[in-house]
Amino acid sequence: MITATVFNHAGGAGKTSLTRDVGHQLAQAGQRVLLIDLDPQANLTTWLGVRGVSLSSTVYRLATEGTPLPEPVQAHGLHLIPAQVDLALAETGMLGVPGSQLFLRQALEGVRGSYDVALIDSPPSLGQLAILGAVAADRLIVPIPTRAKGLDALPGLQKATALYRRLRPDLAVGLYVPTLYDARRSHDREVLEELRAHLSPLAEPIPERAAVWLDSSMAGEPVGVYAPNSPVFQDVQRLTREVAGVLGLGVRA
Ligand SMILES: Nc1ncnc2c1ncn2[C@@H]1O[C@H](COP(=O)(O)OP(=O)(O)O)[C@@H](O)[C@H]1O
Numbered sequence: 001m002i003t004a005t006v007f008n009h010a011g012g013a014g015k016t017s018l019t020r021d022v023g024h025q026l027a028q029a030g031q032r033v034l035l036i037d038l039d040p041q042a043n044l045t046t047w048l049g050v051r052g053v054s055l056s057s058t059v060y061r062l063a064t065e066g067t068p069l070p071e072p073v074q075a076h077g078l079h080l081i082p083a084q085v086d087l088a089l090a091e092t093g094m095l096g097v098p099g100s101q102l103f104l105r106q107a108l109e110g111v112r113g114s115y116d117v118a119l120i121d122s123p124p125s126l127g128q129l130a131i132l133g134a135v136a137a138d139r140l141i142v143p144i145p146t147r148a149k150g151l152d153a154l155p156g157l158q159k160a161t162a163l164y165r166r167l168r169p170d171l172a173v174g175l176y177v178p179t180l181y182d183a184r185r186s187h188d189r190e191v192l193e194e195l196r197a198h199l200s201p202l203a204e205p206i207p208e209r210a211a212v213w214l215d216s217s218m219a220g221e222p223v224g225v226y227a228p229n230s231p232v233f234q235d236v237q238r239l240t241r242e243v244a245g246v247l248g249l250g251v252r253a
């Protein structure tokens with residue numbers, strides 16, 4: 001099992017969308033996929049159509065007490081450890097517990113034989129839950145909007161990952177993914193050039209195409225279910241191939 005955490009402390013970078021749809025495509029390609037929602041906003045959970053989640057189904061006790069992973073729920077062929085808003089309490093609950101930031105890493109050891117890949121969706125912060133997810137990873141996948149705000153987030157990202165490496169010296173970024181790209185805007189083209197100059201490996205940019213992303217989220221369905229004939233689905237398939245490549249998953253997604 002390889003664990004990848006989709007990480008960027010900036011909100012609106014495309015973390016949750018990437019986690020849901022790359023996860024779904026990897027499962028469609030026959031991989032055994034575990035998704036973990038670490039964001040108390042629970043977008044990943046809701047956008048997979050999962051509702052009515054209790055705190056005991058989330059990573060709350062794992063994060064604050066070091067218990068094993070809870071039983072996952074199933075959605076669209078995926079296993080999901082869901083989130084809900086009270087998971088935010090883990091931010092303070094973890095603080096007084098030495099070693100708590102490594103509890104998810106340790107709990108994943110217990111399911112190593114059950115999955116090929118675990119994909120973790122991070123909250124838009126650099127708090128305890130974000131650290132819990134980052135240091136559980138073998139590889140980080142970092143979506144970056146092709147906007148000024150995407151560039152602005154880079155120094156913070158680099159500082160955070162350097163600090164996390166003190167806990168996980170082998171932690172590396174597996175792939176940077178330019179997101180929300182509009183090739184008609186010179187601003188986006190300039191930012192993409194900057195990303196290409198400074199970041200590696202860098203995926204092909206994911207075009208901004210609002211309708212399908214927003215509507216599939218509202219419908220609680222991955223793009224491959226909601227709009228399999230759309231250009232967005234082709235974007236998802238291409239990104240999945242790139243992610244599978246850097247994670248060493250031998251799939252034809
Ligand atoms: N390629 C895209 N084009 C247009 N909108 C997108 C795209 N990817 C994601 N979105 C939308 O942008 C918003 C932010 O994406 P999200 O995945 O929630 O980012 P994060 O998890 O980093 O906050 C969501 O409303 C999502 O539906």
Ligand SMILES: [Mg+2]
Pocket residue numbers: 015016017039043122124
């Ligand atoms: Mg999110």
